[in-house]
Amino acid sequence: MRQGVRVSIHPLFVLSALAACVAHMALHVAILFLCVLLHELGHAAVARALGYKVAVIQLLPFGGVVKLANGDLGCVPRHEALVAIAGPVVNLGLGWLGLTLAASGVSSSESYRAWVTLNLWLAVFNLLPCLPLDGGRLWRSSRSRSVGYARATEGAYRMGFVIAALLMALGVIAFFAGRPHLGALVLGLFLAVSASQGLRDLRVDLVRFLDAKRRRSEPVARARSLVARMDTPIRHVVRQFAPDRVHMVYVLDDEDRVVDIVEEWEIAEAVFSGKWDTPVGELSNPGVVDVSKL
Template sequence: MIKCFGITFSIHPLFTIVLILSIATGYMMEALTLFSIVLIHELGHVAAIRVFGWRLKVVRLLPFGGVAEVEESGNVPAWEELVVAIAGPAQHIWMIGFAWGMKVCGVFDPAWWDYFIEANLMLGLFNLLPILPLDGGRMMQCAVSYFLPFHQTIRVSIALSLILSAVVVGVAIHEIAAGRIQLSIAVVGVFLLVSNWYAWRQVPFHFLRFLAVRGERGTTFIHAGTLAQPIVVAKHRTIEQILKLLKRERYHLVYVVNESGKIQGVLPEQRLLYAFFYEKKQGSAVSELFM
């Protein structure tokens, strides 16, 4: 790990292998160019993170971009996360414009500027694919969170990422079989596939992180004033089942009804969170909170 300007950077082993192979095969300049582009891309994310005051843990550099790991998990507005995700690919726009200007002015070798522009286009467009942890995947997850409960948002976004990762691997294998070598794409596709398979197994952990900070988010909603979205459940539904219906961008009041449809009580979401974490009633029926 390298620490610079208060930011901890970590170079992923896959990126290290790519850089070493590039240098060993005589493509040192291309390798340094790729590293510089990825670094600037990630600094775009860092700048947005600093603007919003998020707590940055580490920046992991990958061959196709990077991953900025933060403390925040579902307790910030989705639009902030969307801006942070866009801030990375946005850097490729000015870099391409700069390279085109330098080429037109005849500064340095035009062939190198062509490579610089091509590398920016490839990295920028690849990062916009709706696959986690790519920026496009994070944008997709933010958009889905406006329509689906957060627990379902996690499952849907990771499932879609798994499918599209498999498609990337399949396309790369087809290209290799056709004699058009695309080994690098295959390696990245496998990396994304494995990453999302691991993320799928970690869905309960991601959901618990969301619930752990949900109380703070709910307090923010209340202080700012908000229209509550009702959740209507039968009295036998468990507290854990009801919490899986929480939406990221909504504050909820839970209406508990009996078999005849009569409302037995109304609970703010904080009451269920308290029962989940402090009273250890995850599997208890919500009706028990009235006893």
């Protein structure tokens, strides 16, 4: 029997809501709270349907996050994409429902207009192609198989700096145009801080990915070959590791001859031991390999 999903509200979310109520925006706060909650429940519902256990839904000042108790979505790009798109789809559906009801004459009140506007805004904003937004997860899931999980994650965070700069520039332009837009500045700052934090935690994220990848057993998996010189640090090799693939690293000597083949699990164990800067050659048993016999 499935248990319900626990919802946690961050203290800053409560403070932001109280501040908005003081500013006579209680209606918008209530609608935004409901929209964000339904958005996160959309993520949680798809995650549970795919076999993941949802630990908690946490509502934050700038949105929310679904935390899983088991597994790592980054290990299965298709799952990550499905869970990521679920939230914006919920908001688009709710916005369409509001437009339909308004068009049918059921109501055209301020609450309906706010409902439609906030749902559409949440959908569009969350589809921006940068982490930690849903669009960034779609970006990563589409590229992680080809460039590796770490590189795809880094690219999505760096895109966050670009979008943050555009939003803050828009806020500045709006200010000098006599139409101040504090929201653009705040959201730009949020994305910049999130991207900076994400890049600092990238190594921890990569270890978590490798650990989940190690624990995820597949009866049959596709192999992916990499080539590295003996003096290449392990941190450069592991950045190329992709989900849904088992990696075999061909180690080359100074004469570009294959001297050994290092398996994925060997490199992962080295990472778990903190040997990020150890040359991959130290994991091998040098001796020229006859590639034609492999």
